[in-house]
Amino acid sequence: MPALPPPLLAFIRAAVFGGARMCLVVALHLGFLGGAVGWAQAPAATPVTDMEAVAIAYNEALKAFTEGKWSEAASGFEATMKLILDDRLPQVPPLVFMTGAAYFNGGDNGKAIEYFKKYLTKYPNAVMVWEVKLGLARATLRSKKYDEAIPLFKELEGVPAWRDEALLSQAQAYRETTKLDEAIAALVRLITPDIRTVAQAGGGIMLAELYAEKKASKKAVIVLQLLERKPGLVENPVGLNAVAVRLGDEFLEDKQFADALSSYRTVRPREDVIKIQTYRVSRTVAAIEANTKAAVGNPPLAAQLEMLNIQLKEQLDEAKKQFEEFQKLPDFGPGLLLRMARAYYEWEKRWEAVVVYERLLTKYPPGVKDREGAIFGKVIAYNDLLQMRRCQAACDDYFKEFPEGPGAGTVGYMSGAVAMQVQDFAGAEKAFVRMLEKVPKSEFKEEMRYLLGNARFMQGKFGEAVQDYIKYHADYPSGERFDEVAYRIGLCAIFTSDYAKGKTVMTEFVAKNPTGPYTGDARYRLLICEYAEMNYEAVIASAAPWLRDYAGHDQEAEVLALLGDSQAATGKLEDAIQSYQRCAKVAKTDEVLSHGLFESSKYLQKLGKWPEVAQMFEDFVKDRPDHTAVITAMFWIAKARAKQGQTDEAKAFLVDNLKKYIAEPKREAVEPLLLQLAQLCAKRPRPKTPPAPPATPPPAPVPAEQGAPPAPPAPAPPEPPPLPPYDAVAELTKQMRPLEADASVTAKARLLYAQAELLRQIRKPEEADAIYAEMATRFRPADLSPYLLAQLGDFMNFRGDSEKAALLFTQLKEHYPKSDFLDYAYVGLGEIALAKKEHEKALELFTDALEKVEANSKAKEGTxxxxxxxxxxxxxxEAKKLFEQVASVKEWRGDATAMAVYMQGQTEADQGKYPEAIAYYRRVFVAYQKYLPWVAKSYLGVADCFEKMGQRGDAIENLREMLRNERLAKFPETEEARKRLQAWGVAA
Structure with a gap:
């Protein structure tokens, strides 16, 4: 039996152990041993029972092996070895190894271990001993004999070709035996000094997992970031993503937000995973095609490459399967972004969370499931950030896209609650009504019922609010807000001027709640009820115990103001002054402070206590130097000094303080100081009376002689020399000289204003108007103070230059939204729009002036x-109702009253109600005779109505009556009356 040739041995090594796979593939090309030929050439002395049978058995076993028929192959190799009588033959060790490999590939790890150990025992020096050791280690690991597998792989760690697998397998075994530190050590050795192979990348993924289990977050993130830089080595990016997400989730649960975000950032987006998997598939296809091409014309290599292609095709099938399954999965991007947003949110980085939510909503269109969570997250984040307008918009977005979403109940409640916070009470009412109807069992039902009442309360819908509060009491007798709701029912009565009911409700409330968060305010409201009913002594009697019981209360200043008002109403002026001054000292709002300060000043003036007036305002300036009312206080200080005959001191005081503020356009009280300076300069100062000489006793009378003539009378004292002419303009110029040095543009405009006002004081209105016109054209609107913008805007509008007036009003409206003169802008722009017949725009401006702007200087004009x-x-x-309101306001009586009555006539005439119109017109020229312009218009109005009613005779008589009124002779309406009579052919 010949030994295996070196090329075949190398091929076996490469084919069986060339990759770090847990499957042994012995890729021997069929027929290389020559079948019967290879065995037939063995020496005759070879101890083989039947050479032909050996060759046949071997080739059949080999064929089964190459076809993956592992059980058949193992049996064939065993049958072959039984035919060989001498197991020392060189062909036997490879057969032992291949038998073990066949059992291993077939999953019979026990038999594989048996043959691998047999090989190492009998053939410790054979050429394939290291390959066998690898097979033994793999089989042992697969048998879950981890403690036995570890030393086997440690021995293989020194073989460069198998180092990666040896370390990876050690780590796996250590991990299975919960020896995490040893597993980590093996993996650290694997990826040191760098990740350069696919196996090392796989080990990196495992190492990151182990670090996560050990809570070694920093190290885990470092490994993930290292893998992120090696995308070409990561064969399973989906798996890597899963590890990164899991690691991030674990960090997030442990409140390790920075590490969670670092982990999430290593997750590759779906499009990148698709690119990687596509490249992996195309790369494998290319390798198969290259092998097929290389095998052409090379039979010995063809079998080797064919077996390699089989392995590659298995990898290709696996890659395609993974790719297809991945493509069926929904995009994980939205879920990942939600995780990142949650990390930022829980890290209390709300703005960053909002940015991530916005990124999700921008990148992924409607229909993506996770959009609901993103919009909901925005709602919560904006609420936490107190960005109520944005929160409200996010609530609207949620309901547009997910009206029945899982968070609809919470968002609906928050929509109303946020609307309350931004003072959109109508929107809050709408939201709460909708939610109470759609989600009657909402966990927020009690709070929504309470807030619905408050929303209506804030809109002045007190009747509806009371019904909501009553329902709250009925539904929640033990509710958290029960006492507050009872208190609010009393407020509703008071705010509807039902003081008797308000007093009853508040008295009951105080009796049931002698202490509590609302008791102090309830007792204050009782004082209001008494004051409204003019029970001033009752207010005085009840205020003292209130002030004793609630010193430092939020309403303390209001109670002191009410006490002062009651004391003033009963003539106790000294007491009232003290109460007002105490009020000013503890006031927490400018409105109450001003009331206390200026009411005290009013009664001090009434008592002629000008030194006290000056001292009070000087103390105020000293105590509150940065208060907005400081300049107003300076006005009164100067006035008090002037009243005491200290005119020069008053002027000097004004000039010294104007130096501080004249260049600041936002200081709105500067102009009143300048006006006061102009007024002081307009009048000649009173000459100081020289002190009287000491009195001398009259001479003793000398008795007149009998018959002597009487003594002549003493000569009259000489007339004092006439005073030199007084030049008011020169005096003002002298006083303003210190203010002119280095004057800013704003200061220069204000100094011109002072000159104009002086000219009005000395009855030179034409010259004053010329200065106003100069100011309007010389200075940019941006250079002017709110006061000057208001005054010059009115002036230019009156003169018919609506374009220039609009520029001035617009500057005031857009740049000084908190100015005390803001209503000048809205009313002025409204008048301009009305003149242009832009009625809807005008209506909006007038409505805003009356309802949204706090300043009320132009309430009459706006109405x-x-x-x-x-x-x-x-x-x-609606028009008639407002005209009636104008006519009824006591403070507006005069020209506005006559105009309002006339306009009521116009309103009736416009509807064809001529008799009613005539009644209003006649009321004007009977009851308001001194307001001649409206009298003239009313006469023409009466004539028009009679003419339209077909009563020309009455119209003629009415116009003749008009012409008999000599005071109307110069009015254009009178000339119109003459023309009408002439046209009708009758004499005037």
Whole structure:
């Protein structure tokens, strides 16, 4: 039996052990041993029972082996060896090895181990001893005899060709026996100094898993990042992704957020995995094609390459199967992004979480399952960030895409709660009504019922709010908000001016809740009820115990203000002043502070206590130097000094303080100081009276002689010399000189304003208007203060330059949204829009001026503008209601009242209700005779109505009455009346 030739031996080694697979494939080409030929040439003395039978048995076994018929091959090799009587023949060791290999490939590890051990025992120096040791190690490992397998693989670690497999297998065995440190050590040796092979990449994946199990997060992430840089060596990117995700999840659960994110970032996106798998398939196909091409014309190599192609085809089939299964799976990208967003969120990096959610929503279109989680996550994150507008928008997005989503209940509640926080109370009401109807068993039902009442309460829907609160009481008698709801029912009564009911409800509430978070406010509301009913003594009596019981309470300043108001109403001015001053010291809002400060000032002035006025405001400036009312306080300090005859000191005080603020456009009280300076300069200062000389006793009377003439009368004192002419303009110029040095553009505009106001004081309005016109054209709107923008905007609008006025108003509206003069902008722009017949725009501007803008300097003009706009839109009922409101406001009585009555007539006439219109017109020229422009218009209105009613005679008589009124002679309406009479052919 001849020995195996070296080329065949090398091929066996390469084919059987060339890869780190757990399957032994002995790739011998059929017929290489020559069948009967190879054996027939053996010497006659060969101890073989039947040479022909040996050859046949061997070739059949070999054929079965190459066809993967492992049991048949093993039996064939065993039968062959039985025909050989001398097992020392060189052909026997390969047969022993191949028998073990056949059993191994067939899964019979016990028989494989038996033959491999037999080989090593009988043939320890045979040429294939290392291949056998590898087979023994593999079979032992597959038999789960880990402790026996480890030393076998350790011995193989020194063979370069098998080092990777030896270390990998050791790690596997150690891991199975929970010896994780030893497994890690083996894998570290495997990938040191670098990952250069597919096997090492596989070991890297296992090492990352083990580090994760050992909580060695930093090391695990380092390995993953190393693998990320070796994409060509990772044959199973899906598996690597799974490890990275699992590792990230474990880190996330352990609150190791940075490591979790690092792990998630190593996950390759779906498109990259597809590219890698596609390349792997194409690379294997190319290798098969190359082998097939190389085998042409080379029979000895053909069998070898054919067996190698069989192995490659198995790999190809496996790769294709994995690829097909992967393509059937949904994209893992959205889920990965959700994990990353969760990591950022739990790490309290809410903005980063939002960015990841947005990335998911941008990259993946509607229909992707994880979009629901992303939008829900945005809702929660924005809520935590107090980005209520964005949170509200995210809630809307959720309901648009997932109206029945799993988070709809929570999002619906949050939609309403967030709307409450951004003061969108109508939106909150809508959200809560919808959720209470659609999800009647919501876990948030109690809170939503309570908040629904609050949403309606904040909209002034007090009746509906009370019904919600009553229902809350009925449904939740032990509810967390029960007491607060009872208190709110009382508030609803008070806010609807039902003070009797409010007092009853609040009294009951205080009796049931003598202490509690709402008791102090409830007792304060009782004071309001008493004040509204003019029970001032009751307020005074109840305020003292309130102040004793609730010192430092949020409403302390309000109670002091109410006490001061009641004391003032009962004539206790000294007490009222003290209460107001205490109010100003503890006030927490500017509104209450101003009330206390300026009411105190008012009554001090009434009592003539100007030094106290000055001292109070000086203390305020000292205590609150940065308060916005400081400049206003300076105004009163200067006025108090002037009232005490200290005019020069008052001027100096104003100039010194104007230096600090005149260049700051946002300081809105600068202009009042300048106006006050102009007023002080407009009048000649009172000459200081020189001190009277010391009195001398009159001379003793000398008795007149009998018959002597009487003494002549003492001469009259000489007339004082006339005072020199007083130049108010020169005085103001002198006072403003320190302010002109290095004056900014804003300061220069303000100084011109002071000059204009002085000219108005000395009755030179034309010159003042010229300066206003200069200011409007000389300065950019951006250079002007809110006060000047408001005043110049009004001035230019009145003069008919609506374009320039619009620029000024727009600057005020867009750049000073918190200005006290903001309503000038809305009303002015509304008037411009109305003049252009842009009625919808005008209506929006007037409505915003009245409802959204806190400033109310232009409340009258805004109401009139809105009413006129509604009339232009033919919304007669609404227009008439507003005109009635204008006519009824006591503070607006005068020209506005006459105008409002006239416009009510216009409203009726526009609807064809001529008798009603005539009644309003006549009311104007009867009750408001001194407002001649409206009287003139009303006469024409009456004539128009009579004419349209077919009563020309009455129209003629009405116009003649108009012409008899000499005070109307110069009005254009009077000329129109003459023309009408002439057209009708009647004499005036």
């Amino acid at each position: 009139i503008g809105k009413a006129r706009t509604l009339l232009a839109l033919k919304r007669h009922a």
